[in-house]
Amino acid sequence: MKTKLLLVLLITSNFIFTQSRAIYNITFESTWNSSDHGTLPGNAHWSDLVGATHNSNITFLEMGEMATKGIEDVAEIGNNFEFNSEVLDAINDGNADQWIQRSVNPFAAIATATINNLEIDEDYPLLTLASMIAPSPDWMIAVSNVNLRDGNNWINMMTIDLFPYDAGTENGFGYSTSNTATNPQSVISNIANVAGYPFNSNKIGTLTIELQNVLNVNTFQNENLISIYPNPSEDFISISRANSLRINAVEIYDVLGKLVYKTNDSKDKIDISHLNNGIYMTKFFIENKTIIIKRIIKN
Known part of the structure; x- marks a missing residue:
């Protein structure tokens, strides 16, 4: 579906244009299992799936870069307070549109989270999401700066394979949360099939993003x-x-x-x-x- 980018009306020297907003359903499905990712702890689970829609003026997390305090807390303890504050600051600055948070159920390694009817503005087409692999030192799944626009079009459907990442903030190679801090702090890195970690090269989950509808809304410029x-x-x-x-x-x-x-x-x-x-x-x-x-x- 194509968005209309033409001027449609002139009223008292003020232009009206057609602003596109898309409705998406987003589904996270875990494939975390002992055969591919080491012997799992009895309390294996996921923290809430959290993130934001935003523009290209801000990046909340990036592979090869150091984690913010908010991402550190998500990866280490599944706490979203600081990350939420970072997103709200970006919303206040005009660089993000909304905070996203959904629970991952059941309390187990194999679980799902669904975000239905997520409304995304064409001015904020980038999606960032993260969830803690729990318990763990500082491991998480994440997608960053996923662009739901292809030129003037909305992406119809996207499937992303998810792999475990180390936030670079806490030491440890096993499924535990009692570890020393990484000093100096390291960068966010992919730990799939990396020696010492319990993960092989197989994915740990899948994120499916499906377009439901496009709203062409007249908005005063x-x-x-x-x-x-x-x-x-x-x-x-x-x-x-x-x-x-x-x-x-x-x-x-x-x-x-x-x-x-x-x-x-x-x-x-x-x-x-x-x-x-x-x-x-x-x-x-x-x-x-x-x-x-x-x-x-x-x-």
Whole structure:
């Protein structure tokens, strides 16, 4: 399916263009087993599958480079707090679009995780995901900067074989978490079929990415048609609109893509005091089936 990149209308010197958003289902399936990857511990399992959609201005993890604190915590202890903070900082800077987190079930070596109806904007077409191979010193699976766009088209389907990676932050060659820190810190590396590690050359899982739908949404290029203030805000945001622009509906989504507020009333002020502190995406539905998207920060 091709996205339309032509200008479709001119209103009061402001262009409208067709912005493409795609809906994907993403499935992780583990193939972690004793025949290929050494004798597994009795509590073998995976941490949550976590990551982000983002643009090319940021890379959250890269093979051959040192892990951030967030990736270190994911790989060593399956803790996502620091990585989540790194993604939220990137969202605040305009380089990421959303935080992704799904549980991997069951609590076992062979397990799955499914991310259904993940909405991806063409301005943030890159996908990064990671999950801890647990228990382990600092081993994980990961994909980084996977581009879901092929020129002006969305990728229809993609299957990625997953292999074990060492985050380069903790010593150890067995399935345990009680190890000394790697000093100095090393780089992220592929440890499939590497001497000393329990993995052979076979994959440890598969990530399948399938396109479900493409949404061609009219969006105003001139974002000054609507402004919101104060931003950040603790309780209320006020809406200023150009040329008596009519707002038909407003929707607010959290970074997980969950709808947390909706109104069909044309309001000049919205109460956000009930929302948790964080970053939200606000969609303003206006004339001609047009959407203006703004980010707001709740303090």
